[in-house]
Amino acid sequence: MTETLPALPLEVIHRGWNTFGIATLTLPDGSAVRRALEDHGQAACVLPYDPERRVALLVRQARVGPAFWGESAEFDEAPAGGLDGDAPEATAIREAMEEAGVRLTRLEPVAHAYSMPSVSSERLWLYLAPYGAADRVGPGGGLHAEGEQVMVVEMPLTALAEQARAGRLPDLKTLALVQALMLRSPELFAA
Secondary structure, three states: OOOOOOOOOEEEEEEOOOEEEEEEEEOOOOOEEEEEEEEOOOEEEEEEEEOOOOEEEEEEEEOHHHHHOOOOOEEEEOOEEEOOOOOHHHHHHHHHHHHHOEOOOOOEEEEEEEOOOOOEOOEEEEEEEEOOHHHEOOOOOOOHHHOOOOEEEEEEHHHHHHHHHOOOOOOHHHHHHHHHHHHHOHHHHOO
């Protein structure tokens, strides 16, 4: 996959894992406005699900965003990670193995979407992926060298659907993937 160059020049304020800066955006009337922008590249996210056992694999890890608001830092979400120059599909497969220890062979594209288009350039490639019990071939847990301490969580699809319906699935990418699976394969959620 070839990374495209940004269409907007960025006046960089900070460069690290994330780049923060000010971009100038031209509005439909031709006027220009300056907007803060956070950039850390593109990412892929996948929801592995076992259609036979009617479960999905999530990963639990500490996240700074919820902790900022005084909520639990422990967060259940679908495996995801930055493209790092790879194709979105390859990234989804790699992250599922690194984080959840599952070998995926078939991806079902859902969408590419922006997580926070008003302030971030992050573009997410979203996938569903069937797996079977024999595909759980690794320990998961993430990469310790990247500061990851990930716990693999296998959750019944009915429990995920209930969390989505009750507004208790706070990770947007995971919520979108669960809802996509509910729409595409409602039989997997039947009692």
